[in-house]
Every structure is written in C-alpha cells, then in structure tokens.
Amino acid sequence: MTAVPASSLPAAEPLTVMGAGLVGSLLSLYLAQRGHPVQVYERRADPRRAGFQEGRSINLALSDRGWRALEGVGVADDIRQVGIPMTGRVMHDAQGNLTHQPYGQAGQAIYSVNRGHLNRRLLDLADAHPNVQLSFGQQCLHIDLKKQHLHLLDAATQQEHTEPYSRLFGTDGAFSAVRGALQKTDRYDYSQDYLEYGYKELTIAAGPDGAWRMEKNALHIWPRGQYLMIALPNLDGSFNCTLFFPYEGTESFAALQTPADVSAFFGRVFPDAVPLMPALTQEFFEHPTGSLVTIRCFPWKYNDDVLLLGDASHAIVPFYGQGMNAGFEDCSVLNELLDQHGDANWATIFNEFQTQRKPNADAMADLALYNFAEMRDRVADPRFLLQKKIEARIASQYPGRWTPLYSQVTFSHTPYADAWAAGQRQDAIMARLMAYIQTEDDFDQPAVQELVEQEMAER
Amino acid sequence: MTAVPASSLPAAEPLTVMGAGLVGSLLSLYLAQRGHPVQVYERRADPRRAGFQEGRSINLALSDRGWRALEGVGVADDIRQVGIPMTGRVMHDAQGNLTHQPYGQAGQAIYSVNRGHLNRRLLDLADAHPNVQLSFGQQCLHIDLKKQHLHLLDAATQQEHTEPYSRLFGTDGAFSAVRGALQKTDRYDYSQDYLEYGYKELTIAAGPDGAWRMEKNALHIWPRGQYLMIALPNLDGSFNCTLFFPYEGTESFAALQTPADVSAFFGRVFPDAVPLMPALTQEFFEHPTGSLVTIRCFPWKYNDDVLLLGDASHAIVPFYGQGMNAGFEDCSVLNELLDQHGDANWATIFNEFQTQRKPNADAMADLALYNFAEMRDRVADPRFLLQKKIEARIASQYPGRWTPLYSQVTFSHTPYADAWAAGQRQDAIMARLMAYIQTEDDFDQPAVQELVEQEMAER
Structure with missing residues (x-):
C-alpha cells in the first residue's frame, strides 16, 4: 500500500x-x-x-x-x-471621411x-x-x-x-x-497620477431593426489632436462612444456648459457622428465625467x-x-x-x-x-499610417522576426516589458527607414530593401 | 472725512x-x-x-x-x-586620511x-x-x-x-x-517613494572638557560607495552621526545582527570613527532605523x-x-x-x-x-574633487557669471528649479573641460583658458 x-x-x-x-x-x-x-x-x-x-x-x-x-x-x-x-481601426476625420487601419493580420x-x-x-x-x-x-x-x-x-x-x-x-x-x-x-x-482629461460615455443609436449604422467590426476613432472620441459596437446595433476631453481650456468640459454649447461643438468637430446620437445633449449632462488615473x-x-x-x-x-x-x-x-x-x-x-x-x-x-x-493625434497623420503599412510589409517579409508593437501587446503573450522594449527598438529603426519612404511602393525600391535587410541583420 | x-x-x-x-x-x-x-x-x-x-x-x-x-x-x-x-566637507577615507572641500567662498x-x-x-x-x-x-x-x-x-x-x-x-x-x-x-x-536605504543616528562623544575630537567647523563624511556616514558638530563637543545604509544585502542593516557584527563592520570601514564612539553597539540596537521618503x-x-x-x-x-x-x-x-x-x-x-x-x-x-x-560615492573620487576646484577657479575668474550648483542651492535665493537647470548646463560644460585637465595647474594652460573663454561666451 x-x-x-x-x-x-x-x-x-x-x-x-x-x-x-x-x-x-x-x-x-x-x-x-x-x-x-x-x-x-x-x-x-x-x-x-x-x-x-x-x-x-x-x-x-x-x-x-x-x-x-x-x-x-x-x-x-x-x-x-x-x-x-473588431479587426481594425476606422478613423473619422472632421469632414466625415474614413480611413481604415487593420490591427493585425487576417483573422x-x-x-x-x-x-x-x-x-x-x-x-x-x-x-x-x-x-x-x-x-x-x-x-x-x-x-x-x-x-x-x-x-x-x-x-x-x-x-x-x-x-x-x-x-x-x-x-x-x-x-x-x-x-x-x-x-x-x-x-x-505608491503613486496615483491623473490625466488632465476626463471621459464621458455617450451613445450612437442602433438603426432600424437593430442594424449598425457604422461599420460593425471596427473600433471607430475621431482623432482631434488634443482630444478624441471612440466608439465600440454593441450586439443591439448601437455603439458605445467615449469622449476623452480636457477638463479645462478652450475646448474642454469646463467650456461646454449648455446643451447649445454641446450641440454646436459636436456638430463642428464630429459632424458625421452627431446625426447618429439622438440623446447626445441629454447624455452629456446626465452621465458623470470619469477621471483617468495611473x-x-x-x-x-x-x-x-x-x-x-x-x-x-x-x-x-x-x-x-x-x-x-x-x-x-x-x-x-x-x-x-x-x-x-x-x-x-x-x-x-x-x-x-x-x-x-x-x-x-x-x-x-x-x-x-x-x-x-497615438489615438488622439498620430492616427490622423498620413505619414503615421504609411509607417504602419510599411511595418506590416516588413512583418510579412520577415516572418517571426518582426512583430509590430501593437501585435505584441494585443495578439501575443510576450511579457509587456519585453514588448515595450522591442517596440522602442523597432521605432528607432522605422524612424531611420521612413526617411527614404514617401509611398508604400517605395518599400520595394532596391535601396530601401537593402537598408531593411541591413537593419534586420543588425538586430 | x-x-x-x-x-x-x-x-x-x-x-x-x-x-x-x-x-x-x-x-x-x-x-x-x-x-x-x-x-x-x-x-x-x-x-x-x-x-x-x-x-x-x-x-x-x-x-x-x-x-x-x-x-x-x-x-x-x-x-x-x-x-x-560648517565651512566645508571633511572626507574620511577607509584608512582615516582626511580630504577637505570648502562649501563656498570664504565666509x-x-x-x-x-x-x-x-x-x-x-x-x-x-x-x-x-x-x-x-x-x-x-x-x-x-x-x-x-x-x-x-x-x-x-x-x-x-x-x-x-x-x-x-x-x-x-x-x-x-x-x-x-x-x-x-x-x-x-x-x-500623489506619490511616496522610499529609498532602499535606512538611517541610524549614532554619537561621536565629546573629548575631555567638552572638546571636539574632530574638526569642529565642518560636516564630516565617510563616503563608502554604496553607503555613507556623516557627522555634524554639537555645542557640547559631541558630533551627531548618521549612517545611511541599505536595508538588505551583504553590507546592510539586515546583515548586522549582533554587537560583534556591528563592531567588526565599523572597525573595518570606519576605523578612525570607532574609537570616538563608545556607545556604538548600544546605540545601534537601541535607536530606531529611520526610512527615507520622497x-x-x-x-x-x-x-x-x-x-x-x-x-x-x-x-x-x-x-x-x-x-x-x-x-x-x-x-x-x-x-x-x-x-x-x-x-x-x-x-x-x-x-x-x-x-x-x-x-x-x-x-x-x-x-x-x-x-x-555625490555624498556616498563621488566625493571620494579625486577627479570629482579636482573638478570642484576647477569650478571654484572659474567662479572667481568670472565673478557673477558662474555660481556652482551647491552655492546656488545653499547660499542663494535662486528658485530651486532655476538652480537645478543651471547646474545641469554647468555640468555639461565641466564634462567637456575636464577632458583637458589632469591637475589644478592645467587650468592656467592657454589652451584650457581659451576653451573656458569660449564656453563662457556661448552661455
């Protein structure tokens, strides 16, 4: 026994x-x-x-x-x-034009x-x-x-x-x-650090029969430099929006005091979203302003x-x-x-x-x-989006040897500290490379390819 | 009226x-x-x-x-x-040799x-x-x-x-x-950040008739790289010592558990101080270990x-x-x-x-x-002390145009932030200058003087 x-x-x-x-x-x-x-x-x-x-x-x-x-x-x-x-970001510019950026590879x-x-x-x-x-x-x-x-x-x-x-x-x-x-x-x-930004949750309503009135399988971003709004899809056809916005200043929570202020501001900076937000002014004043702490x-x-x-x-x-x-x-x-x-x-x-x-x-x-x-500012920059495309090209040209930072954080189990360190090294390489690149096609230029080869060899 | x-x-x-x-x-x-x-x-x-x-x-x-x-x-x-x-620092090395460094100008x-x-x-x-x-x-x-x-x-x-x-x-x-x-x-x-060092207060006893047994008008430092002891004079002839020491490690509070440990350690690293500290082991275990927070x-x-x-x-x-x-x-x-x-x-x-x-x-x-x-490590470096001498020479050669950082902090009412910014600029200049200086006399070399002139002109 x-x-x-x-x-x-x-x-x-x-x-x-x-x-x-x-x-x-x-x-x-x-x-x-x-x-x-x-x-x-x-x-x-x-x-x-x-x-x-x-x-x-x-x-x-x-x-x-x-x-x-x-x-x-x-x-x-x-x-x-x-x-x-959500397979990627959809950026909405101030004229309502859309730009797509995939988060990772297909699937x-x-x-x-x-x-x-x-x-x-x-x-x-x-x-x-x-x-x-x-x-x-x-x-x-x-x-x-x-x-x-x-x-x-x-x-x-x-x-x-x-x-x-x-x-x-x-x-x-x-x-x-x-x-x-x-x-x-x-x-x-111990430390607690607050951003000088708060957030407000708002709603983009569902369409008739619970249809989504914007692309369903995406995270929507309205990048506006010093602030931004995002929207994530819900099962019922609505989107949950979050406005990240300064507490103080000319464009801020402090500056929007009346329903008319809110309507005018949103109409000017988020013109494509406002028609989809019937409860905007009511929600803006009824929902609490959340704070953002680290x-x-x-x-x-x-x-x-x-x-x-x-x-x-x-x-x-x-x-x-x-x-x-x-x-x-x-x-x-x-x-x-x-x-x-x-x-x-x-x-x-x-x-x-x-x-x-x-x-x-x-x-x-x-x-x-x-x-x-990145979300409030850089995603609105065509150069930044071009760089993301080039990075995706490098990743597919050197499988297993280059994983973009976002993918390491989001689609891998690499420890965050290792991902962040690798991302910073990759950023330095991209800064050198982008000096030679004006369009996505430039990536195929022999001189650029040689440079990429060289950078990858040094890693 | x-x-x-x-x-x-x-x-x-x-x-x-x-x-x-x-x-x-x-x-x-x-x-x-x-x-x-x-x-x-x-x-x-x-x-x-x-x-x-x-x-x-x-x-x-x-x-x-x-x-x-x-x-x-x-x-x-x-x-x-x-x-x-206290007109300056007196550094005590591990053999008990002394080095003097004035804090500022005469007076x-x-x-x-x-x-x-x-x-x-x-x-x-x-x-x-x-x-x-x-x-x-x-x-x-x-x-x-x-x-x-x-x-x-x-x-x-x-x-x-x-x-x-x-x-x-x-x-x-x-x-x-x-x-x-x-x-x-x-x-x-809000943040609170602790050093991984604690402090312990100890006493250097007065001599007969209340005489000071080390130089009275100085702040005494025993710099030891990863730790240090300092002593400040009291009116009764004693000195109040403070040991700044790691909590953990081979040389640390955790490592000194018995009076014999303390005597052996102090005897080895502070040989000139120990004979002046009759209550050392008693004080070491009776006094609390203080923590150091920002x-x-x-x-x-x-x-x-x-x-x-x-x-x-x-x-x-x-x-x-x-x-x-x-x-x-x-x-x-x-x-x-x-x-x-x-x-x-x-x-x-x-x-x-x-x-x-x-x-x-x-x-x-x-x-x-x-x-x-600086206190636990750099003050024990002859190059650092030479640099301080050269800085004092520059300060007297360019009156009102160069105030060493320590003097700005200690002997002026310049806002701390301005002092710190100026100190960092001066440090960069000194780093360039010291490459050409091996002894205090080198400061008088025409080539060095020319360089100093040039650096001062660029400020």
Whole structure:
C-alpha cells in the first residue's frame, strides 16, 4: 500500500477574495477549481439583480491575454458568443471621411464585450461552483494585517462585522481597500497620477431593426489632436462612444456648459457622428465625467498573507485596451505559479508573482499613456499610417522576426516589458527607414530593401 | 472725512495651523505678526516639557534660505548663537586620511543646529505672541473639507472634539493628516517613494572638557560607495552621526545582527570613527532605523480654504540639507504673496503659491536624490574633487557669471528649479573641460583658458 504524498494532494486551504469585479470573479473561479474554498466579499450589490447601476465604462476590448485567462477556467467559448470582433481601426476625420487601419493580420481581432455581461457571466459561473461563497454589499472599512481580520459593513443590516482570513487576495480595483491597508505599512511605494482629461460615455443609436449604422467590426476613432472620441459596437446595433476631453481650456468640459454649447461643438468637430446620437445633449449632462488615473505601487503583497491583483496594484489609463486583459493575465500567471510551486508555498508564489509582474505592469502603464497620444493625434497623420503599412510589409517579409508593437501587446503573450522594449527598438529603426519612404511602393525600391535587410541583420 | 478703504486695513481673520513642528511654528509667527489670530494644533506633547522624546533626526543644516525666513520674523540672531558654522566637507577615507572641500567662498557656511532647540525656541516665540494659541496633544483624526471641521482627539482626556476652521494651513509633516484629507478629493496626484536605504543616528562623544575630537567647523563624511556616514558638530563637543545604509544585502542593516557584527563592520570601514564612539553597539540596537521618503503631491490647496506647506507637500531625502530650508522658504514666499495681494485674497495667494513653489519643490526633491550619489560615492573620487576646484577657479575668474550648483542651492535665493537647470548646463560644460585637465595647474594652460573663454561666451 502506497501513501499519496501530501504535497501532491489538491490543497484545500480556505482563501478570501476582496472584490467581485472582473478580476475577482475570474480569480475566485481559478482558486475554486484548484480545490480551495473561496469566500468572496464585494462592496456593491449583486450586479445580476434588477436595477443595478454600472459604475464604470460599458465596453471593453478583450484580446489574447484576456482570452487565454478565460480559457484557463473554460469560459472563453461562452464569452466569445457575445463578443463582437473588431479587426481594425476606422478613423473619422472632421469632414466625415474614413480611413481604415487593420490591427493585425487576417483573422486577428480584438473583441468588444459588455462589461456588465462579462461580470455577470463570471459571477454565475463562480456562484455555481460549490467551493465559492459570494457575499455582496460588504464594504471593507478596515483591515488588521497583524490579526488578519477584515472589518466589514453590511449594507443590508448596516451592521459592522469582523471576519478572519488566512490568505487574502485584493481584487477591489483602483481604489482598493486592501491596498489602502498595505499603504499604511512602512516603506510602501505608491503613486496615483491623473490625466488632465476626463471621459464621458455617450451613445450612437442602433438603426432600424437593430442594424449598425457604422461599420460593425471596427473600433471607430475621431482623432482631434488634443482630444478624441471612440466608439465600440454593441450586439443591439448601437455603439458605445467615449469622449476623452480636457477638463479645462478652450475646448474642454469646463467650456461646454449648455446643451447649445454641446450641440454646436459636436456638430463642428464630429459632424458625421452627431446625426447618429439622438440623446447626445441629454447624455452629456446626465452621465458623470470619469477621471483617468495611473496607479503604481510596491510591494503587491504583505508577508504571505495578502496579494493584490488587477487594478488594485496597477490601474492604467484605457488607451491600449489592456486594463482588463492585464488583470486577467495576473490570474493566469498566478495559476501557473501555483502549478509550479504547489498550493502551499505562498511565500515563494507571492514573491515570484510580484517580481515577475511588477515590471510588466509598469511597462503596460507606460504603453497606455503612449497610446493616448497615438489615438488622439498620430492616427490622423498620413505619414503615421504609411509607417504602419510599411511595418506590416516588413512583418510579412520577415516572418517571426518582426512583430509590430501593437501585435505584441494585443495578439501575443510576450511579457509587456519585453514588448515595450522591442517596440522602442523597432521605432528607432522605422524612424531611420521612413526617411527614404514617401509611398508604400517605395518599400520595394532596391535601396530601401537593402537598408531593411541591413537593419534586420543588425538586430 | 475720508474712510480708510477696508482692503488697506490689517486683516484679522482667524487662521488655523495644523502642526507645530519647525515650519508650523515659524508660519504661526509670520501669520500672527501680520495681525491674524492663529490657533495651532499639534499631535505631539509640548516639546518644551520635560521628558519629551524627539521622534526625528537631531541635527539640521541651516543655510541661506532658512536664515532669511528666520530673519523675516526677527529670530535669526537668536538662533545663530546656537548654530555651529560648517565651512566645508571633511572626507574620511577607509584608512582615516582626511580630504577637505570648502562649501563656498570664504565666509560662507552652513550651520549645524539642533532640531529640538530650534523648535523649542520658535515655540517660545510663538507662545509669547498674543495672537497665537498653541494646543498640544491634539491628534487630527479626520477633516471634513466641505463643512470645514477638524475632528481632533485630545491625548489628555481621550475625548474627541470637533473644531471649525475658516482657513487651514497644513504643516503636519511627511505623514500629514491635512494632506490625507486632500488625497481623498477627486483627481489628486500623489506619490511616496522610499529609498532602499535606512538611517541610524549614532554619537561621536565629546573629548575631555567638552572638546571636539574632530574638526569642529565642518560636516564630516565617510563616503563608502554604496553607503555613507556623516557627522555634524554639537555645542557640547559631541558630533551627531548618521549612517545611511541599505536595508538588505551583504553590507546592510539586515546583515548586522549582533554587537560583534556591528563592531567588526565599523572597525573595518570606519576605523578612525570607532574609537570616538563608545556607545556604538548600544546605540545601534537601541535607536530606531529611520526610512527615507520622497513625497510629491498636487494640488497643495483645497479651494481657498486649505494650504499645505513644508514636508506635508514636499518631503525630501536629507542629502542636500534642504528639507527644513525649503519648508522655511515656503513661509517667506507665502509672506511675500500676502504683502503683494493683501491678507484677504486667499484664492489668488494659494493659487500663486502652489504654481510658484511646486516646480521648485520638485527640483529640490531631484537635487536631494542626486546629492545622495555625490555624498556616498563621488566625493571620494579625486577627479570629482579636482573638478570642484576647477569650478571654484572659474567662479572667481568670472565673478557673477558662474555660481556652482551647491552655492546656488545653499547660499542663494535662486528658485530651486532655476538652480537645478543651471547646474545641469554647468555640468555639461565641466564634462567637456575636464577632458583637458589632469591637475589644478592645467587650468592656467592657454589652451584650457581659451576653451573656458569660449564656453563662457556661448552661455
């Protein structure tokens, strides 16, 4: 008779997850599937109940890192049915002329997904798992890191109660209460940086019979130099628009005070969109103006008791569409580390997790800020679009040796920091090359081909 | 009969100052002398009472910005009597050999001052002013910015009480409760960054009859590449030493666990200091290890109700000796703005204050980090010391046209940001020049003189 060694048995340590948003609900599924009993606390009410109000942006762009994390718990196919593939950008100029730019190669796309639907679906799956216990309306007032106690306020009873934890995962978002407790420990590095831009969500209405009134399989951009509007398709034929706009200045939220101001401004700068936005002025004044923050902190763990994931440790601006994808990748990476080290070596796992993920989260934060300038400004520049075409030509001429930065971030699992470093090297090469290129055909000139050959050889 | 216009009358608006440390006590004097009733709250007990324990570093280096601020309320002469001028650095190498480097020109010095004495003296002066009311043992638990209420905990009675304020000045240091309230407002930029170094205060004992056992009028430095010790003279013949040392690594706080470890390490790396430190091992384990943080934030004000000054808005590392001087300069600058705009235009004053001071505080934070590398490493390099000599030669050859960075920061009132920018330009020139200089005499070579002439002409 041979005993099964204890270390190979599935661990069943009870775990606590604070926050049942996208990352928290996915993480609880991962942990539950590994055999752990998981207690999840969420400040807000259950979003699956009638009358729930979303507090955050409606649409998200799911890309490869997010899909892989969803596949890891077997829910990707389910989600894919309600995602709309977007194969490229469509730029709208001030005259309503359109320019197309593919995101990647044929067959590659990012997916417009409704945040509420995705969150509710993940919660359904977590709720159905016998290891997961979900508790909503539980506001975290305070965490005693030494005693390992949570102090919670129950919204229904307005009673405070104290709950112990042995292992706590903080997935409670950019304004994380769990991180708040870590911030009070000695030598805690922390920063929150706001852009001087806010955002406003608006709607392009569906056409008759739920038809899409602009190209469905694209992310639409109205780049205007110092600001921009984007639109992502919804299943019902509408598009969810987001205006990213300065708080102050001549063209700013502060400058648009009346419905007439808003109509005049939109009519002038987004003339092709306005006829599709019947609720524009009403939405503009009824919807809140959201702020745009980058949060960096370190460490992400407290002893082997507490670990932060997702926006709680690395909230970023939305311009690369990677906030959720990065948070989901946190779940995949943690799962891999658990596979590698076993479900008991938390000190090693938490340490490796933050050591591996912190530089990638920092790179992604930089990339997101970098892409803001690209989306509001550079995509309107014909030279920039020509450069993207040339890059695509190089990528297909040197398969496997040149992957554009956007593709590395969006369609690969290359660590963000490596992608960012490679992207900067490629940018330097493109700057040298573009000096010799006026049209796409110039790429085939022998002199240019020689230069490309030479640059590729030096890499 | 002519009425005196109200705006020319001395304003007597009651003001509230949170924090009676160095900056808070000086600020309360400034405001009281302008005719305002000033209520000061301080978390700690009155430092003038017996048995008070200092929580922070014992010695400070007062330089020109600090002196000017003290002169503004007429207390500079009083303080000067208990300051010890330090005219330069004395570097101690690992064999105990000494190298001298003057800080500025003849007659220029920074002053070693005891923090406790300075604080107590400023509190005496504030207390004696009929407009100032000091309240100690008042911990700020919470600030209601909308209602303009302070929630305080009285240490003596353990009772919480609520106090209204109309204008609140936050001078409550790096871990400011006032800033804590501002941080909770929307779009608040904030960062706290810790060095991976801590500090430990130690003592070089006085000689017989209170004699100084090292050169009295100098700041002593033991530069050791990755760490350093400094010593500042006290009036009683002792020196206050501070070891700046990594938390982790082969040479670190973590590596020194026993008195034997400490004795062996100090004996090896600070051989000339150890015989002068009879309490070394005891102090090493009894004194706390302090951490080194840089804090940046913005805005520094809330409406025209609240303003942050000193470490509350710009805590820096101590390596340029400018933390207190920068905080004191905040008081002079605010006073100038009050002179300029009158004691009622708070919105204008708070706005100008933060607009003017923020870039200077950021530059000073950078300078302090820059000087850490200089003090622990570069001052031990003969080439660096030669460069300092050449710079002094240029400064005397081109009077008024070249002020070394250290002098601009320490012996001038040039805004920190301008000093830092000029210093970086000068550094670039020195790098070019030093390529031609092996000894101080080389400076007189015609070719070098020509180069200097040329560089100066291009400025």
